[in-house]
Amino acid sequence: MSKHPIDILSLGAGLLFTLFALGYLLVPGSMGLTLVIPVMLIALGVLGIVGAVIAQNRRKAELEQL
Amino acid sequence: MSETTINMTQPPPPPAAPRLLRRSSTDRIFGGVCGGLGRYWNVDPVVLRVVFGVSLLLGGFGLFAYLAMWLLVPDESAPPTARVSQSWGLRILGAGTAFIAAMIGLGLLFSDSIGGGGVLLGALLAGVVVWIVMSQRGGGSPAATPAAPAEPVGYAYGGDGGYTATTALPAPPVPPAPPRERSYLGLIGLFAAVAASGVAILLGGGATVVMAAALLALGVTMLVGGFYGRAKWLLVFAIPLLMLLAVVSQVERADLSAGQRVWEPTTAGETYSLTLGTVDVDFAQWQGAPVAGDEVTIDMGVGEVRVAAPRNWDVELVTTLDRADVRVDGERARGRTVAGEQVVTIPASSGTADGTLRLNVDMQAGEVIVRTGAPAVGEPTPEASEKTTKQDKKEKAA
Numbered sequence: 001m002s003k004h005p006i007d008i009l010s011l012g013a014g015l016l017f018t019l020f021a022l023g024y025l026l027v028p029g030s031m032g033l034t035l036v037i038p039v040m041l042i043a044l045g046v047l048g049i050v051g052a053v054i055a056q057n058r059r060k061a062e063l064e065q066l
Numbered sequence: 067m068s069e070t071t072i073n074m075t076q077p078p079p080p081p082a083a084p085r086l087l088r089r090s091s092t093d094r095i096f097g098g099v100c101g102g103l104g105r106y107w108n109v110d111p112v113v114l115r116v117v118f119g120v121s122l123l124l125g126g127f128g129l130f131a132y133l134a135m136w137l138l139v140p141d142e143s144a145p146p147t148a149r150v151s152q153s154w155g156l157r158i159l160g161a162g163t164a165f166i167a168a169m170i171g172l173g174l175l176f177s178d179s180i181g182g183g184g185v186l187l188g189a190l191l192a193g194v195v196v197w198i199v200m201s202q203r204g205g206g207s208p209a210a211t212p213a214a215p216a217e218p219v220g221y222a223y224g225g226d227g228g229y230t231a232t233t234a235l236p237a238p239p240v241p242p243a244p245p246r247e248r249s250y251l252g253l254i255g256l257f258a259a260v261a262a263s264g265v266a267i268l269l270g271g272g273a274t275v276v277m278a279a280a281l282l283a284l285g286v287t288m289l290v291g292g293f294y295g296r297a298k299w300l301l302v303f304a305i306p307l308l309m310l311l312a313v314v315s316q317v318e319r320a321d322l323s324a325g326q327r328v329w330e331p332t333t334a335g336e337t338y339s340l341t342l343g344t345v346d347v348d349f350a351q352w353q354g355a356p357v358a359g360d361e362v363t364i365d366m367g368v369g370e371v372r373v374a375a376p377r378n379w380d381v382e383l384v385t386t387l388d389r390a391d392v393r394v395d396g397e398r399a400r401g402r403t404v405a406g407e408q409v410v411t412i413p414a415s416s417g418t419a420d421g422t423l424r425l426n427v428d429m430q431a432g433e434v435i436v437r438t439g440a441p442a443v444g445e446p447t448p449e450a451s452e453k454t455t456k457q458d459k460k461e462k463a464a
Contacts, residue, residue: 003294011292017285017304024278024315033316033368034431040308044301 005058009051016043089141095299097136112299119302123309130167134160251295255287256303274318277311316367316430317341334360334423341367347425348440349376355421355444366429373425374440375412380422383410385434394436415439 020040023031090101093111100118104111121128137160140148151157259280266279284304291297324342330351331338338345345364356379364371375381383401385392385408392399392410401410413419415438427434 007292007296007298010288010296010298013298013301013304014285014287014289014292017281017308018289019285020308020311021278021282021285024274024311025282028274028315029319031312031315032430033312036312037309040305044305 012047134164249295252297259283339365356423361424363426376443378442
């Protein structure tokens, strides 16, 4: 398994789901249905956009190098 | 003028390889549908997997759509002329599955079963479309285009008085993209999640704990995938799992109950619980008229509470939720906020109130609908007035 440039979507989604899972395991009372799902969707949406912009910039830089 | 090359024509564009929709045999998790579609549309298959994963929640639409494509789209070994699966059996099964998917899709389009979620879903799909557009990698893969034979494009004047055909300089070869190292991280994470849920069951955890353990394994794997290997396709599993976890945890905390109920409280202090559904509150069986301080409580998960307010009562509706609508006779009511609770006072529609009842609605999400003008209930009885006097005395003593 080789190291690669940081994958922001994978990293962010991993962090998000890890925190949610820990929340459910440690303080289940604080995890409301109406909070968890919107937070997940918003966070994934933002991560997706940021990830796409970063990927586009990386690709542009790669093409300029050629 | 010894050696002159005159270009007579522009080099013709190389014939484009026909773009074929094929299920991928290399980039696959189940049937290679997303891998094949990703190559066909030039989109990251992970995006398509996420879309399919989310669409699984839409009444099974995604499941049937995926199955239909699995059955209908030929794999890579099929000849280029084949448009659909070679086998008639697969075609018929696939057409049937596609029909079911279409029916579910139409049902979703023309029903309001997803309600307010429609806006959310629309926003989500719009986000996915933006992502797909931004992740387009322009043009077909150069490796897929067979090298066109060099064609004569001009003539060189040779020393022997004749012309010899020349060919255009070949275009510099495009370096092939280095093959991506196959990553087993996602697969490891998936099985780690299965194992984690097994351990959680063994330790006697409830459904919430079991699912949270699996989610933890997926989350940590994706976290590692941020630096090493590839694991973001685990989102396909993590998103539905978290949604299910959120619902199950909510239901586990309350008593599991669902449906359409009628609640007819008779005296003050009664409480009614429902996890999911509709509760019609009818005060017709109430004994006498409510006196100061009388209250009843509904503990509700998600749904609708419909209250028929007797015409001769003031009803003080107290809700702990801030995102639910309170509607009185179809009009949205905005109450005052007292200590984090929303208080809506519905005056007796007959003009004079024989009593005041406090109705507490403790609800996660939903709507409280009040209809005024229900038949008058319980004239004040001597008993009730005696009760009031006693209570007053108690308060004074306190």
